Amino acid sequence: MKTINLNSESLHTAASMLKVLGHPIRISIIELLDDTNKMSVTEIFKALKIEQAIASHHLNTLKNKRILMSERVGKNTYYSVSDPNLISAVNSVRSYK
Amino acid sequence: MKTINLNSESLHTAASMLKVLGHPIRISIIELLDDTNKMSVTEIFKALKIEQAIASHHLNTLKNKRILMSERVGKNTYYSVSDPNLISAVNSVRSYK
DNA sequence: AGTATAAATTATAATAAGTTAATATTGTAG
DNA sequence: CTACAATATTAACTTATTATAATTTATACT
Numbered sequence: 001m002k003t004i005n006l007n008s009e010s011l012h013t014a015a016s017m018l019k020v021l022g023h024p025i026r027i028s029i030i031e032l033l034d035d036t037n038k039m040s041v042t043e044i045f046k047a048l049k050i051e052q053a054i055a056s057h058h059l060n061t062l063k064n065k066r067i068l069m070s071e072r073v074g075k076n077t078y079y080s081v082s083d084p085n086l087i088s089a090v091n092s093v094r095s096y097k
Numbered sequence: 098m099k100t101i102n103l104n105s106e107s108l109h110t111a112a113s114m115l116k117v118l119g120h121p122i123r124i125s126i127i128e129l130l131d132d133t134n135k136m137s138v139t140e141i142f143k144a145l146k147i148e149q150a151i152a153s154h155h156l157n158t159l160k161n162k163r164i165l166m167s168e169r170v171g172k173n174t175y176y177s178v179s180d181p182n183l184i185s186a187v188n189s190v191r192s193y194k
Numbered sequence: 195a196g197t198a199t200a201a202a203t204t205a206t207a208a209t210a211a212g213t214t215a216a217t218a219t220t221g222t223a224g
Numbered sequence: 225c226t227a228c229a230a231t232a233t234t235a236a237c238t239t240a241t242t243a244t245a246a247t248t249t250a251t252a253c254t
Contacts, residue, residue, distance in 0.1 A: 001143065001144065002129075002132075002144055003143075003144050003145070003146060004125045004128075004129065004144055004145050004146075006121050006122060006125060006145060006146070006147070009194065010191070010193065010194055011121045011124060011125065012121055013193045013194065014124055014187065014190045014191050014193065015119050015120050015121045015123075015124055016119065017119070017190045017193065018115050018116075018118045018119030018124070018186070018187070018190055019115075019116055019119025019120065020119070021115045021119070021190075022112050022113065022114070022115030022116025022117070022118070022119050023112050023116065023211095023212090024103050024108045024109055024112045025103065026112075027108060027111055027112055027115070028101045028103060028108065031101075032099075032101065035099075040230080040231090041230070041231055041232090042229090042230065042231085043098075046098065046100075047098065047099055047100050047101055048100070048101050048103060049100060049101075049103075050103070051213090051214080051215090052230080052231075052232095053213090053214075053215080053216090053231090053232080053233090054212090054213070054214085055231095056230095056231060056232055056233085057212085057213085057232090057233090058212095059231095059232095060232075060233090061211090066193070072220090072221090072231095074221065074222070074230090075220075075221050075222065075229060075230050075231080076221095076230065076231085077230080077231065077232090085189045085190065085192070086189065086190070088185065088186075088189045089115070089185075089186050089189035089190050090111065090115070092182045092183065092185045092186035092189065093111045093114045093115055093118075093182065093183070093186050094107070094111050095182070096107065096110050096111065096114065096163075097106065097107055097110060120241095120242090137200080137201090138200070138201055138202090139199085139200065139201085148243085148244075148245090149200080149201070149202095150201090150202080150203085150243090150244075150245080150246090151242090151243070151244080152201095153200095153201055153202055153203085154202085154203090154242085154243090155242095156201095156202095157202075157203090158241095169201095169250095169251095171200095171251065171252075172199065172200050172201080172250080172251050172252065173200065173201085173251095174200080174201065174202090195254105196253100196254090197252100197253085197254085198251100198252085198253080198254105199250100199251085199252080199253100200249100200250080200251080200252100201248100201249080201250080201251100202247100202248080202249070202250090203246100203247080203248070203249085204245100204246085204247075204248090205244100205245090205246085205247100206243100206244085206245090206246105207242100207243090207244085208241100208242080208243080208244100209240100209241080209242075209243095210239105210240080210241070210242090211238100211239080211240070211241085212237100212238080212239075212240085213236105213237085213238075213239095214235100214236090214237085214238100215234105215235095215236090215237105216233105216234085216235090216236105217232100217233080217234075217235100218231100218232080218233070218234085219230100219231080219232070219233085220229100220230080220231080220232090221228105221229090221230085221231100222227100222228090222229085222230105223226100223227090223228085223229100224225105224226090224227085224228100
């Protein structure tokens with residue numbers, strides 16, 4: 001009988017990435033960035049109509065999981081999606097009601 | 098400027114599906130079922146070497162989100178993945194270390 | 195009926211995540 | 225070097241998840 005090792009690191013990585021993607025604000029951030037490629041924190045929190053600190057917090061958790069990359073240009077920090085596969089993960093689940 | 102509505106129902110549905118997929122046991126269940134198509138609770142908890150109650154609990158949360166379907170045959174309940182898109186969502190994220 | 199097997203449910207405790215508000219840091223312009 | 229704008233961090237609090245153990249329900253078999 002086939003058995004599975006639940007302790008593999010890649011399994012935990014995949015799980016934590018999906019879990020982090022599973023939040024409405026974070027999905028919306030991914031979708032904004034899919035459209036526009038790069039956005040600053042200010043652009044993002046205004047587009048989502050949320051507090052700056054909340055945007056920053058979610059951007060940071062996405063960055064910690066290597067879902068987003070960031071680049072500082074002067075006063076601004078621009079975020080972008082690190083890998084198009086992550087957009088696919090979101091899209092796979094986007095058609096449900 | 099483009100703004101996003103965070104309250105849309107489909108956004109919350111997508112988020113909760115990804116969130117539910119984001120757990121090592123639940124990913125492993127999906128992958129087992131991807132291979133074998135249908136498995137009973139007993140087959141699943143033995144393959145994963147976890148408690149029966151834990152398997153049942155995770156199977157139920159996957160079923161509540163309509164990620165799995167179940168069918169009772171005599172004493173056994175067989176679970177299967179309801180939609181191949183959900184396998185893609187997992188696979189999109191499965192290559193990271 | 196009585197017993198064994200399969201699965202589900204419930205309650206609880208531990209851990210993790212999310213929100214909010216306030217404060218701190220960093221960079222640029224004047 | 226001061227002030228402002230942009231972002232990040234921290235701390236306190238609230239809520240959600242998870243694992244575990246114990247119990248319960250359902251079906252089958254003798």
